[in-house]
Amino acid sequence: MGSKGRLILVLIIAVILILVGLLYFFNINIHYFQYAERGIYNLLSPPIEYFTKIYDSTVTYWKGLFNVNKVLKQNRFLEEKNASLRLENSILESYKKENERLRKLLSFKEQIPYTTMGAKVIGFSPSLWENKLIIDKGSNDGIFNKMPVVSYQGSLVGNIDYVGSSSSQVSLIYDPEFMVGGIVSRNESRAVGVVRGQLNDKKINIMEKISWDADIKKGDVIVTSGFSNNYPKGLPIGEVLEINSDNYGLSLSAQIKLYSTINTIEEVLVIKDF
């Protein structure tokens, strides 16, 4: 390439980059771009899903092959556990009926269980700075933006951030852009605050804007407050590790150790209705 040709090329790139930069910085959304974006995303998600399936089955196969004894032992243990749980479940079922009957007698508002949908994690975000999961359920399965996502243990994992036709992305709880109202889950204290992600490896979030005289101490369990319409009340978030004075003593902030260990997560539940 001649030096003149190279100069022209550099100029063209500079102009394109400046235009693209302007689009990005002023947050200009061009409609056709969105169609293209969705098209590319929906084309690429099926291969990702297949690849994850192949990867998973290979890993499971090898693990099974080398740990037959362990698997057999575990199977026996789980069968025993299953039997005892079934017994427990039948007892709980009777309690449930009793509870429903008593609730009706007291004319309490009936607690409606959430409508959830299980989803498999098929990938992670391709950037170091964005904490996102890709799950295998999308708009075809009735997933919408902002739906809360919890782990199988019930703790909050994040919320739906982007919906494709057969897959969607979950913005994770420790992303700095993630915010959720939290409340201390103790009968004598109902201190509230805003739980925010901090982007660190220790999976610790910060709870801010707690009133200066709030009754909050180390070891308190923090759950979602349910003040906004985006999350149901009472999803466990984490435990208080440390409390500091914030805002020159006008408020408190707390370090929250999260319950969700997202790196090892394989399946999540999307709460569709609450």
Add this chain to the structure above:
Amino acid sequence: MNRNLIFTLILIAGLILQVTLFSFLTPWNIRPDFLLVIIVVISILEGPRTGLLVGFLGGLLQDVFLGGFISVNTIIKVPLGFLSGLLEGHFYKGNFLLPPSVAFSASIIYHFLTIFLTEHLMFNINYWTAFTKKILPVSIYNAVLSLLIYYLFYKTFYNGERYYEK
């Protein structure tokens, strides 16, 4: 087959591997930037024009997956691909020290530029921790990965020939 088409397919495969395999296999919790590695390696081998193209495509694919059409990654990866491409012709292609060092520096530049172009990162993170805990390990991982990828590409597209120009 047209070489640019092959590179496009490689980039798509790279994205799929990055969101799946390289997200599951994470030694010490580090996820490499596989697309950046591919872009750097192709640029070193093919020159600035192809570097520009793969930088644009790779950045775009990554941005589409992060839920924005053209965003930070496209803006940063285009010049990175172009600049790495400028090295083509100045180094002996059998020089296996070049790809790791370029990939290492490109990763560090890429991550710092990402921080400076993203508002919520720029004001919220601790730069020293981000550098030692995230940027440095990822850059080292990328450098190691680039050596492997460069070797594969060099053998496939150049049959291991040892010449300066294309």
